[in-house]
Amino acid sequence: MKAVVTVMLKQGVLDPQGAAVQSALGSMGFDGVSGVRQGKVIELELADGTSEAQVNEMCEKLLANTVIESYRVEMSAVGESA
Incomplete structure (x- = not known):
């Protein structure tokens, strides 16, 4: 099995790295x-x-700081794209 977890800052949370990339x-x-x-x-x-x-x-418990981040989980069998 494989899981792909995408973690992003919640809307409204300052994203200085994103601002730097945009600049x-x-x-x-x-x-x-x-x-x-x-x-x-x-x-x-x-x-x-x-x-x-x-x-x-x-x-x-570990992968996301749920106070300021949201996450999405995609599960797949190994060999499939998640």
Whole structure:
């Protein structure tokens, strides 16, 4: 099993990395970018039988700071794209 966890700052939370990327893109001539949010992707190789509920628990306890971040979990069998 494989899980892909996408963690992003919640709306309304200041994203200084996203602002820096947006500024840099503007400096490079990419003026059409009006907003950038930066996050992280975590890929987990899981033992067969690991449930999505268990992955959610991992997120709640370690992988995401749920006070300021939200997360999305995508589960797939190994070899499939999540």
